[in-house]
Amino acid sequence: MTQTCLTFRDLTLGYNSHPAIHHLDGTIRKGSLTAVVGANGSGKSTLMKGIVGVLKPMAGEVVRAPGVRAAYLPQQSELDRSFPARVVDLVSLGLWPKRGMLGRYTSEDRAAVSQALMAVGLGGFEKRPIDTLSGGQLQRTLFARVLLQDADLILLDEPFNAVDAKTVGDLIALIKRWHGEERTIMVVVHDLELVRQNFPETLLLARQAIAWGETRETLKPENLLRARRFHEAWEENAPWCEPDGHAHDHAHGHDHHGHDHDHHHDVGPRAA
């Protein structure tokens, strides 16, 4: 029996009417562990933002199965490191889904915070001011916060950046533990070797889904080649995407904005 956790329906996400994710369809199975890979600008982070709801879709929708709570670790955190807070204050934010704005933190909660820190190898760091943490330590602190959020759907955007090899191992172990707990996890990763070794499923993005499924299949050389041909830049004057014009080749009769609106719409990235 498989249940879906997330459903993308004709999802288009982007900025200033330029799509970064273009007409994505598909589902994420409950309890799956998916790596999201692709070149810079291929829409990985944008997809994450769309799922968590920070970015509203330009078209289509993301449907979360009812009752699914998401935890999100962004690539570029808007965290203010100069804010006078201790590690424990930062991690405690992860209690928000449980305690909300007004609920008191119990001694149980405090114990949970300590445990979460222990789990990422930062036991005893509670009282450290956050501006004294190294980049990797901060990343692990944020992992501890995700841990504390106890979410069903976990979205990690390039969590292994600026993290040393040993820590990557620790964090992978943590992700696998979550996977074992039937949580649904999506991780944006750049290191394909890491993906091959640790992630059962992969979504290869280049504005559209180039391939999506079992990792070994998805990361086949021909798929990677197609993804690499992906053209990163926005085209300022890219033609408008017609409501039903993306899925199939269509006739050239659209003269209302006629010039250079031609056959870029076959499957795969635009190779312009």
Added chain:
Amino acid sequence: MDALYGLFIAPFADFGFMQRALFGSLMLSLGACPIGVFLMLRRMSLSGDAMAHAILPGAAAGFLFYGLEILPMTIGGLIAGIIVALGAGAVSRFTIQREDASMAAFYLISLAIGVLMVSIRGSSVDLMHVLFGTVLALNNEALTLIGGIVALTLVSLAIFWRALVAECLDPLFLRSVSRMGSPVHFIFLGLVVLNLVGGFQALGTLLSVGLMMLPAAAARFWTVRVEPMCVLAVLIGFASCIAGLLLSYHASLPSGPAIILSAGVVYFASILFGTRGILRARIIHHRHRTA
């Protein structure tokens, strides 16, 4: 003993207006200083200043129609402040322009309108009064108003504390777990305006922001946590008010600047001697631990 009494106690014991001034300014510190701490932590220190200017046309409108009456001027200031705060806040939230730029644009427009309105009435004495206030002439109405503003501020801070901290510390995270981000930002701007309006009777539009920001800026040098920082800012505010009023009484100085300059002295002392100040960092830290 008598000398000390004469210096520190007698001015307040003997004169009703000094008692009112003390009471009013202490209450103001209680509300404005924690607000100042958050303004500073949100890197909006100068926005407070901008907001203080933005209040002017509203206060001036009240003054034009009703003369030097506290209630119309306060309500006018409140309306003008809220329009500017919401306008600038909305522009920064929904467009690419950052809050500092939108705030500058809004307050400059507002200030120009305010000066224009006061000048229609004529005398520059009036303008001076609106700009610099009179802490020594606080009447019952003004004290009640300040009391109400302080109560509202403290209650709001208690309710929204966690959201406010989260919104400063990690706004993107707050957005991912809750919809409180934008509301809390606007509630906070509302509190800023309220406290500035409360302060402008006593200290004037220009200096009310001083009582908000200087104790907060000074407190930053002493602690690495928000809660103690707010408490310390309030205590510094208290001390500045008492010192400023005494200075003003004994040396016949205008009370507003005397209070703000007292806070300024604490600020400079904090820069030098604070636990995170210059001297500690430069001199005492020659020794270091092994790990």
